[in-house]
Amino acid sequence: MGSVIVEPPSATVAVNATLTLNAEVLASSGEVLEQPRISWASADPEIAEVSNGGVVTGRKVGTVLIAASSRGKDAFARITVNPTPVSGVRLSTSSRSLMVGQTFQIGAETVDGSGNVLTGRPITWSSSNTSIASVNSSGVVTGLAPGAVIITAASEGKSAVATVTVSQVPVISITLNPATATLVVGQTTQLAAQLKDEAGSILNGRVISWSTNRASVATVSSEGLVTAISAGTATITATSEGRSATAAITVNLRPVSAVIVSPEEVTLFAGQTVQLSALVTDDRGQVLSGKQVTFTSSSNATATVSAQGMLTAVATGTATITATSEGATGQATITVAPDPVAAVEISPSTASILVGGTTQLTAIARNVGGQSLVGRAVFWSSSSPTLATVSSAGVVTGVSPGNAVIIASIEGKQASATVTVRAVPVASVQITPSPASTIVGQTVTLTATTRDALGNTLGGRIVGWSSSNTAVATVNANGLVTGVASGTATITASSEGVSGTTALTVNGVPVATVTVAPSNVTLAAGQTATLTATLKDGAGNVLTGRAVTWSSGATTVATVSSTGVVTGVSAGTATITATSEGKSAAAAVTVTAPTAATVTVAPSTATLTVGNSTTLIATVRDGSSNIMVNASVTWSTSNTSVATVSSSGVVTGVGTGSATITARSGTATGTATVTVSQPPIHHVTVTPSNPRIKEGETVQLTATAYDASNNVITGIAFTWTSSNTNRATVSQTGLVTARQDGNVTISATAGGKTGSTTVRIDK
Numbered sequence: 001m002g003s004v005i006v007e008p009p010s011a012t013v014a015v016n017a018t019l020t021l022n023a024e025v026l027a028s029s030g031e032v033l034e035q036p037r038i039s040w041a042s043a044d045p046e047i048a049e050v051s052n053g054g055v056v057t058g059r060k061v062g063t064v065l066i067a068a069s070s071r072g073k074d075a076f077a078r079i080t081v082n083p084t085p086v087s088g089v090r091l092s093t094s095s096r097s098l099m100v101g102q103t104f105q106i107g108a109e110t111v112d113g114s115g116n117v118l119t120g121r122p123i124t125w126s127s128s129n130t131s132i133a134s135v136n137s138s139g140v141v142t143g144l145a146p147g148a149v150i151i152t153a154a155s156e157g158k159s160a161v162a163t164v165t166v167s168q169v170p171v172i173s174i175t176l177n178p179a180t181a182t183l184v185v186g187q188t189t190q191l192a193a194q195l196k197d198e199a200g201s202i203l204n205g206r207v208i209s210w211s212t213n214r215a216s217v218a219t220v221s222s223e224g225l226v227t228a229i230s231a232g233t234a235t236i237t238a239t240s241e242g243r244s245a246t247a248a249i250t251v252n253l254r255p256v257s258a259v260i261v262s263p264e265e266v267t268l269f270a271g272q273t274v275q276l277s278a279l280v281t282d283d284r285g286q287v288l289s290g291k292q293v294t295f296t297s298s299s300n301a302t303a304t305v306s307a308q309g310m311l312t313a314v315a316t317g318t319a320t321i322t323a324t325s326e327g328a329t330g331q332a333t334i335t336v337a338p339d340p341v342a343a344v345e346i347s348p349s350t351a352s353i354l355v356g357g358t359t360q361l362t363a364i365a366r367n368v369g370g371q372s373l374v375g376r377a378v379f380w381s382s383s384s385p386t387l388a389t390v391s392s393a394g395v396v397t398g399v400s401p402g403n404a405v406i407i408a409s410i411e412g413k414q415a416s417a418t419v420t421v422r423a424v425p426v427a428s429v430q431i432t433p434s435p436a437s438t439i440v441g442q443t444v445t446l447t448a449t450t451r452d453a454l455g456n457t458l459g460g461r462i463v464g465w466s467s468s469n470t471a472v473a474t475v476n477a478n479g480l481v482t483g484v485a486s487g488t489a490t491i492t493a494s495s496e497g498v499s500g501t502t503a504l505t506v507n508g509v510p511v512a513t514v515t516v517a518p519s520n521v522t523l524a525a526g527q528t529a530t531l532t533a534t535l536k537d538g539a540g541n542v543l544t545g546r547a548v549t550w551s552s553g554a555t556t557v558a559t560v561s562s563t564g565v566v567t568g569v570s571a572g573t574a575t576i577t578a579t580s581e582g583k584s585a586a587a588a589v590t591v592t593a594p595t596a597a598t599v600t601v602a603p604s605t606a607t608l609t610v611g612n613s614t615t616l617i618a619t620v621r622d623g624s625s626n627i628m629v630n631a632s633v634t635w636s637t638s639n640t641s642v643a644t645v646s647s648s649g650v651v652t653g654v655g656t657g658s659a660t661i662t663a664r665s666g667t668a669t670g671t672a673t674v675t676v677s678q679p680p681i682h683h684v685t686v687t688p689s690n691p692r693i694k695e696g697e698t699v700q701l702t703a704t705a706y707d708a709s710n711n712v713i714t715g716i717a718f719t720w721t722s723s724n725t726n727r728a729t730v731s732q733t734g735l736v737t738a739r740q741d742g743n744v745t746i747s748a749t750a751g752g753k754t755g756s757t758t759v760r761i762d763k
Helices: none
Strands: 003-007 010-014 018-020 022-026 039-042 048-050 055-058 062-070 073-082 088-091 095-099 103-105 108-111 124-127 133-135 140-143 147-155 158-167 173-177 180-184 188-190 192-196 209-212 218-220 225-228 232-240 243-252 258-262 265-269 273-275 277-281 294-297 303-305 310-313 317-325 328-337 343-347 350-354 358-360 362-366 379-382 388-390 395-398 402-410 413-422 428-432 436-439 443-445 447-451 464-467 473-475 480-483 487-495 498-507 513-517 520-524 528-530 532-536 549-552 558-560 565-568 572-580 583-592 598-602 605-609 613-615 617-621 634-637 643-645 650-653 657-665 668-677 683-687 692-694 698-700 702-706 719-722 728-730 735-738 742-750 753-762
Touching (some): 003 062, 003 073, 010 018, 010 055, 022 062, 039 048, 048 062, 055 073, 095 103, 095 140, 124 133, 140 158, 173 232, 173 243, 180 188, 180 225, 218 232, 225 243, 258 317, 265 273, 277 328, 294 303, 303 317, 350 395, 362 402, 379 388, 388 402, 395 413, 428 487, 436 443, 436 480, 447 487, 464 473, 473 487, 480 498, 513 572, 520 565, 532 572, 565 583, 598 657, 605 650, 617 657, 634 643, 643 657, 650 668, 702 742, 702 753, 735 753
Parallel strands (some): 010 073, 180 243, 258 328, 350 413, 428 498, 436 498, 513 583, 520 583, 598 668, 605 668, 692 753
Antiparallel strands (some): 003 022, 018 055, 062 073, 088 108, 103 140, 133 140, 173 192, 188 225, 209 232, 218 225, 258 277, 273 310, 294 317, 303 310, 317 328, 358 395, 379 402, 388 395, 402 413, 428 447, 443 480, 464 487, 473 480, 513 532, 549 572, 558 565, 572 583, 598 617, 613 650, 698 735, 719 742, 728 735, 742 753
């Protein structure tokens, strides 16, 4: 028998939970034996037990080796027993009421999935609103202010809640100060109500209702301010939470001593109005209500005033308004200014900007005729400075997302524009580190950075996390990645529709040793041999599916592929190394030099035109018909006037005919036959162009043939013709003889192509 393999080689299980291990028995040949007898044993049954079928049961927290044995061979699995996870939290109460300042204890216990109590587990307490009720680390709740809160007890990700309602301490008694008061008509006095609880402690912040039994004599505000209206007596009552107290108020009349007009100075534009008020006081400065007041103007042409004190500006100038009551007077000075602002316009009326961006608003003042008024001061303000601010020049700057109303005020007139501030959008999400890696059962924390289109970091954005393969790795809402199984997964962080990814590699148990077989190899150059790398962990278990990197210490002697296939290159020795996860082993390779036995040239025949080239390939094989990749080859030609050949087998046509090209490696040779022909004629030219001669004279013409690349073709025989032999004849060498004045066309033809020129003959 060869060996025993246990899967998985390592695992975790909770206390009192189970997992099943699988074992295979391999023969020496590597084949799996059917139905072998396997014995299971635990190195420490107090930590974990194992059944005859390989079922492991966790007993207490710790790590233990589980052994599988068969026919004298053993394999081990490392089992880690974790505490039983908390399945829930149980509270002693789900709801409770108390008053401000009171406390009570909430009991809490952690339980497993079967409802069994788990001791020694830390519990974290929290309140949904610590201004209403707080809770300490022992679950003691203290009422702080009226309202309702949720108290949460949490342990290992599980939680339970209780609702706590806090109410006020009730009011028992009310005392008013002063209990009696005497006023004159128009005067006020402030009453103060003191509330106490059952223990006599003063209570603050309670709602108090105030009332009067005779509002015609004295009124009272919601804050307890009493105002004398007319002569008589009234009872003022303060009530809170069903308790009340009273104060007796006496109101007397007082004579008028002074009249105070408000405002004392007014500036208006023609046509504008303002309400004047006259405050009548007694000799002690106390305000008297219900007194008759008359108003008069010193200049009705400038400003008029009604009996009720309504002032109307008539024309530019100044006037004095006098208010009289029972012989006492008060005055106000009125200034009427020209052309008031009637309306204000803002442009644009709506705008949209990003946080940090700006936009320019413009305010225009207009009079009642709609004409624009220049030189008027503009005061800018924002309804929501936390959303958008505005400068004194009307430049709006976005602060945070939302809608803000920007107001322009000119001499009491206002206009507004709505500015929408949008958050700078997320343009990219970057994850660090990238790429990332971890080991099965371990974690790594990833960080996502959101940026705008300019690359600026955007804070406070919500990021969601996901894993493309939760069987390999999971990721929580905070970017904490946990390795589940060996493999790769893509971790994605998304924010506002934009995502970033990183590649995550989860590695298994690390490689401890590497062996290479065979350890010594001899082969000829060009031959191959396959090496095998065996990886084992610290317990000697064979590890599969791990990446192995192969390298050669002398690539000029031997190379090695990514799968361990060694190829001999040239004679010598080389060390081939297999590396996995930082561990390596080597094999010695000896390469002997091969001898060329045959040389084959392809193609064996080739046809080309003068000036063109073609490449021949020589394949050298040894006596075993193996191709010798790096064999030296020498090229030669039988006729350099027909074709030449370069050292790399490139054949170039020189002249028409045929030549034998030979490739030689050692004593072995191979040949190819090359035939070279002229290229086809593309066009013909005749020179000189349009010559002029007299009757009886001669002129020698020359014809030249060209290929498609405009190269001159030599050795061509041309046929010469004359368009009118009565005027001129031409020999087959291109000699033209003039016979009669006039124009004649002389042509030269070869290979189906013709060139011509016009000869002019004079008398």
